[in-house]
Amino acid sequence: MSAGHAGTNVLHHPGDSPVHRLPPQVKIVAALLTVIGVVATPREEFWAFGGYLVLVVTVWRMARVPVSHFAKRALIEVPFVVIALLMPLLGGAAGALAGWNILAKGTLGVLTSLTLAATTTPRELIVGLQRLRTPAMLTTIATLMLRYLEVIAAEARRMRLARISRGHDPRFLWQVGATARGIGALFIRSYERGERVHLAMVSRGWRGAMPDRGVAASPATWLAGLTPVLVTAAVLGTAVLVP
Amino acid sequence: MTPALLVKGLAFAYPDGHQALYGIDLRVEPGERVAVLGPNGAGKTTLALHLNGVHTAGAGTIEVAGLPVTKVNLHEIRRRVGLVFQDPDDQLFMQTVGEDVAFGPANFGLKGAELDARVHQALAAVGMTDHIDRSPLHLSGGQRRRVALATVLACDPEILVLDEPSANLEPVARRELAEVLLSLGRTTLMVTHDLPYALQLCPRSVLIDDGVVVADGPTGDLLADSELLAAHRLELPFGFRLD
Ligand SMILES: Nc1ncnc2c1ncn2[C@@H]1O[C@H](COP(=O)(O)OP(=O)(O)O)[C@@H](O)[C@H]1O
Ligand SMILES: [Mg+2]
Numbered sequence: 001m002s003a004g005h006a007g008t009n010v011l012h013h014p015g016d017s018p019v020h021r022l023p024p025q026v027k028i029v030a031a032l033l034t035v036i037g038v039v040a041t042p043r044e045e046f047w048a049f050g051g052y053l054v055l056v057v058t059v060w061r062m063a064r065v066p067v068s069h070f071a072k073r074a075l076i077e078v079p080f081v082v083i084a085l086l087m088p089l090l091g092g093a094a095g096a097l098a099g100w101n102i103l104a105k106g107t108l109g110v111l112t113s114l115t116l117a118a119t120t121t122p123r124e125l126i127v128g129l130q131r132l133r134t135p136a137m138l139t140t141i142a143t144l145m146l147r148y149l150e151v152i153a154a155e156a157r158r159m160r161l162a163r164i165s166r167g168h169d170p171r172f173l174w175q176v177g178a179t180a181r182g183i184g185a186l187f188i189r190s191y192e193r194g195e196r197v198h199l200a201m202v203s204r205g206w207r208g209a210m211p212d213r214g215v216a217a218s219p220a221t222w223l224a225g226l227t228p229v230l231v232t233a234a235v236l237g238t239a240v241l242v243p
Numbered sequence: 244m245t246p247a248l249l250v251k252g253l254a255f256a257y258p259d260g261h262q263a264l265y266g267i268d269l270r271v272e273p274g275e276r277v278a279v280l281g282p283n284g285a286g287k288t289t290l291a292l293h294l295n296g297v298h299t300a301g302a303g304t305i306e307v308a309g310l311p312v313t314k315v316n317l318h319e320i321r322r323r324v325g326l327v328f329q330d331p332d333d334q335l336f337m338q339t340v341g342e343d344v345a346f347g348p349a350n351f352g353l354k355g356a357e358l359d360a361r362v363h364q365a366l367a368a369v370g371m372t373d374h375i376d377r378s379p380l381h382l383s384g385g386q387r388r389r390v391a392l393a394t395v396l397a398c399d400p401e402i403l404v405l406d407e408p409s410a411n412l413e414p415v416a417r418r419e420l421a422e423v424l425l426s427l428g429r430t431t432l433m434v435t436h437d438l439p440y441a442l443q444l445c446p447r448s449v450l451i452d453d454g455v456v457v458a459d460g461p462t463g464d465l466l467a468d469s470e471l472l473a474a475h476r477l478e479l480p481f482g483f484r485l486d
Pocket of ligand 1: 257258259261262263281282283284285286287288289290
């Protein structure tokens with residue numbers, strides 16, 4: 001697991017900004033409500049989406065996370081972009097508007113999620129879910145998935161090194177078989193390690209909930225944390241109500 | 244006096260039908276340090292995983308300080324039996340050393356100042372206090388092993404069970420760990436096939452092979468019996484002398 005945390009923490013940008021310090025449950029609610037607000041915005045109100053983008057970038061500035069951090073990670077939304085670009089080809093002007101709708105809302109949704117992930121560690125996210133009374137089963141699954149991701153990433157790295165040091169050069173197509181067998185072995189080994197990690201957690205008295213050493217957030221904290229949601233609501237209200 | 248650990252006729256088969264234990268009897272008095280010796284596949288780890296109820300005995304009974312290992316007692320049993328896994332990477336999974344050490348005692352209900360005090364005590368006992376805010380992944384093998392030990396010590400167990408504590412340790416780290424273990428003064432069961440380590444740390448040894456106890460006595464006597472060792476695929480390192 002030596003480099004394990006690097007594996008899951010690709011999304012997290014450690015820092016000590018006001019955004020980082022907000023209790024995780026506040027950030028989860030804020031991100032969720034913001035996304036709902038974005039999705040509810042009529043697609044033809046172009047200026048509103050510009051407003052949301054300014055809002056997200058402002059949060060990045062406050063969190064002191066560079067734009068490049070998000071630019072690289074936003075690549076996961078490439079499928080959205082492809083669909084959006086195909087829409088006009090299929091449906092003319094209406095298609096173009098539909099494509100824009102997917103592109104704008106998809107991008108803002110992805111950027112909002114990335115902002116949450118950049119300023120909140122995986123563990124905090126789980127604690128946050130717990131404080132929001134998410135069913136224990138869900139938080140347990142989330143905890144174990146995080147743990148498995150880390151384990152799998154580290155195991156994959158080690159096995160790749162071992163293959164490469166034995167002369168495997170994954171650039172050659174005919175060596176794809178070794179990579180495929182590697183993935184099979186990886187699955188089994190990750191499963192076994194995940195099993196042992198789980199046993200080690202259970203052995204230390206774990207019964208499905210992460211220990212929570214924090215305190216409840218005050219109304220003032222909630223208000224501060226939900227400011228972006230208020231801004232989103234104002235933009236949405238204007239877009240819907242003002243002719 | 245109530246023994247710290249009492250195992251009677253313990254038998255166990257894995258779900259795939261492989262019988263790993265064939266009736267183990269073992270009695271450990273409070274304060275004793277006992278080595279569990281045996282070749283690979285003898286059933287040592289399987290036995291260790293029974294002591295805190297991770298595996299459920301197929302036949303036989305286990306008592307920890309008088310309390311039987313049964314489903315209803317499981318949480319208390321896990322507090323009493325501190326199991327240190329063979330691979331520290333299975334045991335350490337939090338972002339910082341301090342969080343990892345707090346995980347166990349928090350699961351057992353400690354909070355606030357009491358929890359912090361317990362974490363500091365445990366880290367001090369293994370000489371790792373200065374590393375409390377570091378990621379476990381950035382520590383050396385020997386340091387990780389000591390932190391893994393601290394995560395269990397923090398639960399203040401009545402009996403410490405260590406699975407192959409000297410595996411993969413360089414000589415200096417191995418000696419430092421021995422010094423820590425000797426300084427703890429706790430009832431300890433140490434699973435190992437490192438015979439010199441057993442001699443250094445444990446006045447008494449139990450030899451297990453094929454799922455049964457084949458010898459039980461002073462460690463020096465067991466190790467002096469070269470026929471016994473040879474019969475169970477164990478041998479002292481080249482050049483090692485018992486006197
Ligand atoms: N999960 C498992 N499923 C089936 N058999 C197992 C499992 N784990 C261990 N065994 C088998 O049980 C026996 C005892 O294993 P183990 O307790 O790990 O031995 P040791 O720790 O002494 O090397 C071995 O023959 C091993 O192959
Ligand atoms: Mg073993």
